[in-house]
Amino acid sequence: MASTSLSVHQEAIRSTVVKKVVMALTGLVLIAFLLMHMFGNLKIFIGQSEYNHYAHWLKGDLLYPILPQGWFIWIFRLVLLTCLVLHIYCMAVLWAASLHGRGARYVRTRRKEQTLSARFMRWLGILVGTLLLLHLLMFTVGWVTTGYTFNAEDPYSMFVGAFSQWWVVLIYAIFVGAVCMHVRHGFWSAFTTLGANVGTGARNVLNALAYFVAALLFVGFILPPVAVLIGMVS
Numbered sequence: 001m002a003s004t005s006l007s008v009h010q011e012a013i014r015s016t017v018v019k020k021v022v023m024a025l026t027g028l029v030l031i032a033f034l035l036m037h038m039f040g041n042l043k044i045f046i047g048q049s050e051y052n053h054y055a056h057w058l059k060g061d062l063l064y065p066i067l068p069q070g071w072f073i074w075i076f077r078l079v080l081l082t083c084l085v086l087h088i089y090c091m092a093v094l095w096a097a098s099l100h101g102r103g104a105r106y107v108r109t110r111r112k113e114q115t116l117s118a119r120f121m122r123w124l125g126i127l128v129g130t131l132l133l134l135h136l137l138m139f140t141v142g143w144v145t146t147g148y149t150f151n152a153e154d155p156y157s158m159f160v161g162a163f164s165q166w167w168v169v170l171i172y173a174i175f176v177g178a179v180c181m182h183v184r185h186g187f188w189s190a191f192t193t194l195g196a197n198v199g200t201g202a203r204n205v206l207n208a209l210a211y212f213v214a215a216l217l218f219v220g221f222i223l224p225p226v227a228v229l230i231g232m233v234s
């Protein structure tokens with residue numbers, strides 16, 4: 001009887017750890033995407049034709065002729081979507097288990113010692129998901145447009161049209177702020193789950209790196225919309 005309950009407990013720990021590892025790996029893939037997207041957006045400073053050329057290359061010619069034209073973007077979207085779904089699924093299962101007092105909580109930090117990002121991690125994730133949906137409706141699908149006409153052939157004009165309005169920039173500042181808080185704690189958490197947090201030195205490096213990546217993303221993402229708003233890019 002004792003050995004049965006022990007194996008049930010071990011099973012719970014194993015399944016919690018597997019979900020944490022899946023969350024860590026998918027989260028890191030999503031952070032890599034964010035860095036790529038942020039650097040791509042900075043091309044807006046070079047000019048309309050360069051920015052549009054980059055967007056067309058990404059959607060049409062990347063990896064061509066290794067892959068048929070236009071395939072890369074769909075594989076890329078499939079990978080991103082799979083990571084996002086797995087990330088959310090594992091979060092939901094772990095959250096439900098913690099609400100019901102089940103599962104193995106192998107790392108616990110007292111509430112008072114938690115950073116703001118850590119404490120509101122799940123709520124930040126929900127806010128990011130909602131604003132991401134709005135973002136895709138604006139720039140990928142075109143169901144929501146404000147200040148521009150949807151034209152996938154000319155993302156530069158959509159960019160400038162959208163961010164010429166202060167309240168769109170404000171919504172994106174909240175979006176990117178929430179993403180960066182989520183990333184700050186997520187980066188730290190992911191590497192801790194993967195075993196990198198092995199001592200005070202490693203912890204300090206990890207902490208510094210997490211803040212650096214989050215700050216880099218925030219500044220890199222918010223600069224182009226602000227530049228449009230103040231008329232530096234038009």
Ligand code: HEM
Nearest residue numbers: 037041055077132135139140155159172176179221222225
């Ligand atoms: C100020 C911040 C951001 C700006 C100005 C921005 C701008 C854009 C633009 C213009 C596009 C369409 C590009 C095109 O059609 O060629 C796009 C696509 C996209 N963005 Fe953002 N973005 C921002 C932040 C984010 C963030 C934080 C995320 C994720 C959390 C994100 C995820 C995506 C995704 C998934 C796509 C669709 C890519 C595809 O078509 O497959 N973006 N973004």
